[in-house]
Amino acid sequence: MAMENMGNRTEFDRQIPSESTLPGKRKRNRYALMCAIFASTTSILLGYEQSLNGGEALIVIQQHFKLSDFKLETLVGVNNIYIAIGAAVAGRTSDYIGRRYTMVLAGFIFFVGAFLMGFATNYVSLMLGKSITGLGTGYALVVSPVYITEVSPTSSRGFFTSLPEVFINFGIMLGYLSSFLFSKLPIHLEWLFMVGIGIFLSMFLVAVVLMIPESPRWLVMQGQIGKAKWVLDKTSDSIEEAERRLAEIKEANGIPSGYSSYEVTPLQVSTRSNQTTKIWKELFLHPTPSIRHILIATVGLHVFQQASMINVIFVYSSTIVKQLGIKSNNHMLLVIILAGFTKTIFILVSTFLVDRIGRRPLLLTGVAGNMISLIILGFRLTRINHHSEVKLSTYWDIGLCITMILSYVAFFSIGMGPITWVYTSEIFPTKLRAQGLSAGVIVNRVTASVVTMTFLWLSNAITIGGVFYLHAGIAAMSWVFFYLLFPETQGRNLEDMEGLFGYVTPFSFFFNSSF
Numbered sequence: 001m002a003m004e005n006m007g008n009r010t011e012f013d014r015q016i017p018s019e020s021t022l023p024g025k026r027k028r029n030r031y032a033l034m035c036a037i038f039a040s041t042t043s044i045l046l047g048y049e050q051s052l053n054g055g056e057a058l059i060v061i062q063q064h065f066k067l068s069d070f071k072l073e074t075l076v077g078v079n080n081i082y083i084a085i086g087a088a089v090a091g092r093t094s095d096y097i098g099r100r101y102t103m104v105l106a107g108f109i110f111f112v113g114a115f116l117m118g119f120a121t122n123y124v125s126l127m128l129g130k131s132i133t134g135l136g137t138g139y140a141l142v143v144s145p146v147y148i149t150e151v152s153p154t155s156s157r158g159f160f161t162s163l164p165e166v167f168i169n170f171g172i173m174l175g176y177l178s179s180f181l182f183s184k185l186p187i188h189l190e191w192l193f194m195v196g197i198g199i200f201l202s203m204f205l206v207a208v209v210l211m212i213p214e215s216p217r218w219l220v221m222q223g224q225i226g227k228a229k230w231v232l233d234k235t236s237d238s239i240e241e242a243e244r245r246l247a248e249i250k251e252a253n254g255i256p257s258g259y260s261s262y263e264v265t266p267l268q269v270s271t272r273s274n275q276t277t278k279i280w281k282e283l284f285l286h287p288t289p290s291i292r293h294i295l296i297a298t299v300g301l302h303v304f305q306q307a308s309m310i311n312v313i314f315v316y317s318s319t320i321v322k323q324l325g326i327k328s329n330n331h332m333l334l335v336i337i338l339a340g341f342t343k344t345i346f347i348l349v350s351t352f353l354v355d356r357i358g359r360r361p362l363l364l365t366g367v368a369g370n371m372i373s374l375i376i377l378g379f380r381l382t383r384i385n386h387h388s389e390v391k392l393s394t395y396w397d398i399g400l401c402i403t404m405i406l407s408y409v410a411f412f413s414i415g416m417g418p419i420t421w422v423y424t425s426e427i428f429p430t431k432l433r434a435q436g437l438s439a440g441v442i443v444n445r446v447t448a449s450v451v452t453m454t455f456l457w458l459s460n461a462i463t464i465g466g467v468f469y470l471h472a473g474i475a476a477m478s479w480v481f482f483y484l485l486f487p488e489t490q491g492r493n494l495e496d497m498e499g500l501f502g503y504v505t506p507f508s509f510f511f512n513s514s515f
Contacts, residue, residue: 029153029156029235029236029237031234031235032151032152032153032156032160032234032235032236033156033160034212035147035148035151035212035213035235036148036151036152036160036161036163037163038208038209038211038212039103039144039147039148039151039164039209039212040144040148040163040164040166040167041167041204041205041208041209042103042106042107042140042143042144042164042167042205042209043140043141043144043163043164043165043167043168043171044167044168044170044171044174044201044205045106045107045110045133045136045137045140045171045198045201045202045205046083046137046140046141046168046171047167047168047169047170047171047172047173047174047175048171048172048174048175048197048198048201049079049083049133049134049137049171049198050168050171050172050175050311050314050315051171051172051173051174051175051176051178051179051314052175052194052195052198053076053079053315053452057175057179057194058072058076058315060179060187060190060191060194061075061126061191063187064187064188064190064191065120065122065123065126067123069456071123073452073453073456074453075126075127075130076315076452076453077449077450077452077453078127078130078131078134078449079130079131079133079134080134080445080446080448080449080452081134081445081446081449082130082131082132082134082135082138083134083135083137083138083141083441083445084138084441084442084444084445084446084449085134085135085138086106086109086134086135086136086137086138086139086141086142087138087139087141087142087438087441087442087444087445088138088438088442089139089438090102090106090138090139090141090142090143090434090438090441091142091279091434091435091436091437091438091439092279092434092435092438093105093139094142094143094146094218094434095218095221095279095434095435098214098215098218099143099146099147099150099214099215099218099434100147100209100210100212100213100214100215102139102143103139103140103143103144103147103205103209104206104209104210105139106136106137106139106140106143106205107136107140107202107203107205107206107209108136108202108206109132109133109135109136109139110132110133110136110137110140110198110201110202110205111136111199111202111203111206112132112136113129113130113131113132113133113134113135113136114129114133114195114196114198114199114202115129115199116128116129116132117129117130117133117195117198118191118192118195118196118199119192133198136202138441138445140205141441141445142434142437142438142441143434144164145161145164145421145422145424145425145437146215146425146433146434146437147215148160148161148163148164148425149161149425149426149433149494150215150216150217150218150430150433150494151213151215151216151231151235152235153235153236153237153241154237154241154491154492154493154494155237155355155491156237156355157355157422157426157494158351158354158355158359158422158490159351159352159354159355161418161421161422161425161426162347162350162351162354162418162421162422163351164421165347165350165351165413165417165418165421166344166347166348166351166418169340169343169344169347169413170344171201172314172340172343173340173341173344174197174201175194175197176333176336176337176340178193178194178197179194180333182194213227213230213231213234214227214231215231216228216229216231216232216235216245216246216249217249217430217433217494219231220246220249220250220255221430221431223255225246225250225255228246228249229242229246232245232246244493245493248493248494248495248496249430249495251495252429252430252431252495279431279432279435282432283295283432283435283436283439288502289501289502290498290499290501290502291429291432291498291501292502293485293501293502294427294428294436294497294498294501295436295439296485297423297424297427297485297486297501298424298427298428298436298437298439298440299439299440299443300478300481300485301416301420301423301424301440301482301486302420302424302440302441302443302444302447303443303444303447304367304416304474304475304477304478304481304482305416305417305420305444305447306444306445306447306448306451307447307451307471307474307478308367308370308412308416308471308474308475308478309374309408309451309467309468309471310409310412310416310417311448311451311452312451312452312455313339313405313408313409314336314339315452315455316452316455316456317332317335317336317339319456319459320405320464321335321336323381323384323464324381324384324398324401324402335402335405338402338406339405339406339409342406342409342410342413343409343410343412343413343417344413345410345413346409346410346411346413346414347413347417347418349413349414350362350413350414350415350417350418350419351418353414354418354419354422354490355490355491357490358488358489358490359419359422359423359486359488359489359490360482360486360487360488362414362415362419363415363416363419363423363482363486364415364479364482364483365411365414365415366411366412366413366414366415366416366417366419367411367415367416367475367478367479367482368411368479369407369408369410369411369414369415370408370411370412370415370416370475371472371475371476371479373404373405373407373408373411374404374408374468374469374471374472374475375468375469375472376400376404377401377404377405377408377468378465378466378467378468378469378472379465380397380400380401380404380465381401381463381464381465381468382463382465382466383397384397384398384401416478420444423486423489424436424437424440425437426489426494426497427489427497427500427501428497429495429497429498430494430495455467458470487500487501
């Protein structure tokens with residue numbers, strides 16, 4: 001249904017299906033799945049942006065613009081900072097204009113930045129374009145998981161909210177593929193065509209997102225109860241679930257159950273400004289014990305996800321592979337492609353398991369696997385670096401290191417990769433969800449920037465094997481953190497999430513005391 005019709009009250013009311021036309025029960029809600037898939041396309045922008053920050057693309061950028069290593073590292077790091085800035089304003093923007101149009105805005109901003117990058121003539125213009133694409137990516141990174149969480153039925157929420165991670169990886173693989181396809185072109189044309197794909201992706205995103213409805217929870221927050229009911233009827237597993245979800249959303253927003261479409265609009269409009277100004281206070285200044293627990297869990301999860309080195313594995317893949325003694329560009333590219341393929345396969349495994357066995361088991365298993373992989377990788381890299389040349393005696397070490405890289409990527413893709421977005425997008429109350437996830441993404445990108453900008457420096461200071469040991473220790477800390485602070489959210493309604501948090505733990509002091 002075209003969304004312009006939903007703006008017309010009479011036309012919209014004619015399109016609301018009667019209960020008799022709706023099936024009583026569905027195995028998998030296809031309409032909700034379509035909404036989740038289309039919204040997840042925004043995550044392709046982040047994946048493609050990441051591919052332009054690593055591997056062959058970094059070599060192209062450095063050669064084309066004649067950049068020093070310092071300028072190159074700064075370019076990559078600053079991009080993450082601007083993603084954080086985009087994330088910081090995305091929450092409030094999505095509360096004002098809606099989740100759907102914020103995704104459209106993200107695509108437009110990315111388009112402008114990619115266009116400037118493609119025709120950049122120097123470092124300053126390249127940095128400007130890179131910064132603008134970062135802003136667009138930050139918008140998309142926040143609002144897509146929020147939208148998918150709010151539109152998903154409870155039975156499939158984990159599967160649907162895992163989809164953005166799948167599309168992030170699709171964007172990464174698309175970037176690697178474009179690097180391979182255009183590698184034989186002159187350097188300036190190779191760069192132009194690689195960025196051109198990003199321009200096409202942003203326009204494709206805008207067209208796709210305009211085909212989906214607005215989030216039902218945002219519609220209720222605006223007093224558009226009739227539209228919200230229509231979306232819930234289409235995206236729930238049964239009529240009964242749609243009615244229950246609507247009642248819970250109205251109750252969470254302080255709307256009496258007797259209100260129907262448009263009656264509540266004046267109430268919502270009069271309180272909208274005050275509610276927006278109170279959100280940050282409720283999150284940071286005067287949080288309840290439950291909200292404080294949720295915020296600590298969110299910040300910790302995003303910090304540990306990026307401190308786990310996943311960005312380093314892909315951004316500095318060529319550097320790591322060279323440390324193994326592999327000099328051939330074709331062999332290096334093969335290792336990178338294998339890592340991307342492994343990431344895709346195991347993300348898909350996680351998406352199908354998350355609603356069956358829960359979030360906690362996947363998260364704890366994935367982190368434990370990451371820790372073991374990093375320890376073995378650090379040990380073997382140290383052993384290889386003690387050889388001046390690669391000899392037959394080290395071939396076993398090289399093969400084991402590559403296996404551990406793939407193992408690390410696999411465990412990350414089962415655990416922290418998708419679960420970070422599933423978990424943090426569903427645990428906040430409705431009115432705090434967009435801004436709460438924004439806070440998580442800000443921390444995520446700042447941490448990613450710090451890790452990527454210090455990797456080469458740390459490698460020189462404590463050796464590359466020492467860096468992997470360091471992050472293995474961080475992984476061990478994260479496992480304890482998740483085990484103590486993360487309740488299972490599988491099968492719980494979004495409006496019930498707050499009741500899972502704020503319970504007695506060794507960290508209760510932080511939940512029940514003021515900052």
